[in-house]
Structures are given as C-alpha cells and as structure tokens.
Amino acid sequence: MDGTRRARPFDAGRPVRRVEKPAIDPSGEFTVKMDEMTSSITTVEQHIFERQESQHPAASGQFSWLLSGILLATRIISAYVRRAGFVDVLGATGSKNVQGELVQKLDVLANEIIVSCLGYRGNIGIMVSEEDDEPRILKEPDEQARYIVLFDPLDGSSNIDVNVSIGTIFSIQQRREDVKAHSVMEHILQPGYKQVAAGYVVYGSSTVMAYTTGDGVHMFTLDPSIGAYRLCQENVKMPEHGNLYSINEAYRRQFPPGIQKYLDWVKSEEAEGYGLRYIGSLVADFHRTLLKGGVFLYPPTQKAPQGKLRLLYEANPLAMIAEQAGGAATDGAQRILDKVPTSLHERTPLIIGSTADVDRVLQFWHQ
Numbered sequence: 001m002d003g004t005r006r007a008r009p010f011d012a013g014r015p016v017r018r019v020e021k022p023a024i025d026p027s028g029e030f031t032v033k034m035d036e037m038t039s040s041i042t043t044v045e046q047h048i049f050e051r052q053e054s055q056h057p058a059a060s061g062q063f064s065w066l067l068s069g070i071l072l073a074t075r076i077i078s079a080y081v082r083r084a085g086f087v088d089v090l091g092a093t094g095s096k097n098v099q100g101e102l103v104q105k106l107d108v109l110a111n112e113i114i115v116s117c118l119g120y121r122g123n124i125g126i127m128v129s130e131e132d133d134e135p136r137i138l139k140e141p142d143e144q145a146r147y148i149v150l151f152d153p154l155d156g157s158s159n160i161d162v163n164v165s166i167g168t169i170f171s172i173q174q175r176r177e178d179v180k181a182h183s184v185m186e187h188i189l190q191p192g193y194k195q196v197a198a199g200y201v202v203y204g205s206s207t208v209m210a211y212t213t214g215d216g217v218h219m220f221t222l223d224p225s226i227g228a229y230r231l232c233q234e235n236v237k238m239p240e241h242g243n244l245y246s247i248n249e250a251y252r253r254q255f256p257p258g259i260q261k262y263l264d265w266v267k268s269e270e271a272e273g274y275g276l277r278y279i280g281s282l283v284a285d286f287h288r289t290l291l292k293g294g295v296f297l298y299p300p301t302q303k304a305p306q307g308k309l310r311l312l313y314e315a316n317p318l319a320m321i322a323e324q325a326g327g328a329a330t331d332g333a334q335r336i337l338d339k340v341p342t343s344l345h346e347r348t349p350l351i352i353g354s355t356a357d358v359d360r361v362l363q364f365w366h367q
C-alpha cells in the first residue's frame with residue numbers, strides 16, 4: 001500500500017445511495033454557521049506564521065516557537081487571574097524583591113509560570129525577570145541558543161488584590177555577535193533599538209495581547225471558549241494626539257519644575273479638553289494610551305531621581321511598541337530606545353504616548 005486512497009471498483013449489482021446533503025445538517029444552517037465562525041478566526045500562531053512566510057521565508061521557526069512559549073505562559077497566568085479568590089493567589093508573600101518592593105503571591109506564580117514555559121524552549125539562552133536578582137543562564141554564550149527574553153511577569157502588583165487590570169510585559173533580544181562569549185551582561189545590556197520583538201498582555205475586562213516584531217503592532221484577544229488568542233486589530237496606530245494625560249500627580253511637588261508647568265498647562269483654559277486617567281498599572285495605562293492617544297508620564301522625583309520604571313522590562317518593550325504604532329517614548333533627555341543600559345534593574349523616567357503630546361511635555365520640561 002502506498003497510502004493513497006483508491007476508488008473501489010464499481011459494483012454494478014448494488015443500488016447507489018446518493019447523499020445530497022450531510023445527514024447531520026439537513027437544512028444546511030449549521031454548516032453555514034461553522035464556516036462563518038472558522039473563516040473569521042486568525043489565531044496569533046497563524047498570524048505569526050503567515051507573516052513569517054511572507055516576510056522572512058528563510059526563517060527557521062525558532063522565533064515563533066519561543067513566542068508561543070510566552071503566549072502559553074500568559075494563558076496560564078490569565079487562567080489564575082480569572083480564578084483569583086477561589087485559588088490562593090491573592091496577597092503578599094511577606095518577602096521583598098531585590099528592589100525592596102513587597103512581593104505578591106501572584107508575582108511569584110507568574111514568574112514561575114513563565115520560567116517553566118520557556119525553560120524547555122531550546123533556543124533561549126538567557127532569561128531575565130524583574131522578579132529575579134540575577135539572570136537565569138540556560139545555555140552558555142558559546143552555545144546555539146541565541147535569544148534573550150526579558151520580562152516583567154506581573155506588572156501593576158499593587159492592583160492585584162483589588163481586581164484592577166494588571167499585565168505581563170516582554171522583550172526579546174538576540175545575543176550579540178560582536179562579543180564572543182565573555183560576560184553574560186554584555187549580551188543583556190543592549191539598547192532597546194536592538195530588540196527583535198516586544199509585547200504585553202493585559203489581564204483586564206478581557207485578556208488582550210499586543211506584539212511587534214518590528215513591522216507594526218498587532219493586537220489579539222484571548223477567547224476563553226477556545227483558549228486561543230484571536231486577531232482583533234492588525235497594524236494598530238496610536239493617534240497623533242489625544243486628550244488624556246496619565247501621571248501620579250500626588251508626587252507633583254517632587255517633579256522637575258518643567259513637569260509642574262506642564263501639569264498647570266494641561267489643566268488650563270488654553271489646553272482645554274484634557275482628562276486625567278491613572279490606573280497605576282503601567283501596562284494598562286499604556287494600553288489605553290496606545291488605543292486612545294495622549295501621554296503617560298513617570299518623571300523623576302526627588303525621592304526617585306531615575307523614576308520608578310525599569311528600562312529593560314518595562315520602558316524598552318513599551319517604547320518599541322509605541323514607536324511601531326507611530327508614537328514616541330523618551331526619558332526627557334533622549335529616546336528610550338537609544339539608552340544603553342548599565343545595570344539589570346536600571347530605572348528610567350518615562351514619557352510615552354502620542355507624538356504631539358510627548359513633544360508638548362518636552363517643550364515645558366526644557367523651557
């Protein structure tokens with residue numbers, strides 16, 4: 001047998017039974033509904049595959065394998081978030097992380113889920129998490145694994161217990177080819193413009209994921225009924241200007257004078273029409289800014305002269321997404337993506353959003 005199906009010889013003695021329609025769906029309605037449903041689904045895996053085929057036909061599939069590991073992890077985290085209250089994931093662990101912040105149970109769980117989902121993807125050499133003191137070296141620099149994954153497993157920890165949106169942010173880099181082995185840090189501490197991909201997931205009223213590989217930003221919603229991320233918007237564009245600003249104004253007194261002037265202006269008659277939104281989860285504040293436009297600010301304060309947000313796990317990936325969507329991201333002095341990191345948990349001021357709104361903030365800051 002060669003495995004191909006062959007027609008059986010015609011048996012002239014038997015009556016031929018003609019089947020006009022599938023017996024299971026005599027009216028044909030069900031078949032039509034199924035077609036509508038399946039033809040409108042584009043899963044994230046399919047999307048990545050199709051774009052890879054058209055834009056990088058020589059790609060080995062290694063990258064999509066890696067990305068699918070991250071997405072699996074976020075589906076598991078999403079499932080825990082949705083069951084918080086029934087399963088024991090709320091509250092603090094009682095310990096502090098390397099940055100002196102209280103660690104929540106869900107922070108630890110999310111970190112472990114990502115680490116275990118990525119740990120067996122052979123092409124990842126290094127994993128760097130906001131929750132870990134040190135990078136995890138999975139393969140030594142001279143081995144094949146060329147990707148470095150950096151992530152904030154659960155952004156917006158202070159919102160976990162009060163049912164407000166939280167999220168996961170990730171950044172993907174490649175090992176440097178110009179430095180042969182040596183220090184792991186040389187591979188990790190690369191400027192953001194070298195990222196090969198970045199993305200985030202918001203566990204909000206629905207679970208939404210956005211990613212970029214440098215050719216636009218694409219957005220998906222997790223369909224819990226089938227457990228798959230379904231495409232909802234391709235090539236997302238951030239409005240050039242918005243009417244929302246987002247900042248923790250409680251720190252106003254500690255902000256640079258230029259930022260204080262901006263805050264006066266944004267509430268003035270001249271600016272008229274701005275509203276304020278501040279969730280306190282960067283990933284959720286950014287998601288809104290991406291869709292509606294406007295600006296998010298976490299400037300330096302007297303207490304935190306470098307701001308609070310982390311360059312490698314928060315600012316860099318979101319800056320890549322912002323730029324890919326036509327927006328901008330700066331630390332006040334330079335483009336976020338041009339910053340050369342000097343340490344793992346480095347912090348940075350962050351002004352991110354619509355180009356016109358980011359420019360306006362900079363005008364006040366530097367006048």
Ligand code: AHM
Pocket residue numbers: 101152154155156157158248280281282283308309
């Ligand atoms: P986290 O990653 O530990 O949750 O901390 C970062 C969070 C951001 O999500 C958010 O923008 C910021 O901290 C809020 O800080 P603040 O409470 O000072 O306004």
Ligand code: MG
Pocket residue numbers: 152154155156282314
């Ligand atoms: Mg965070």
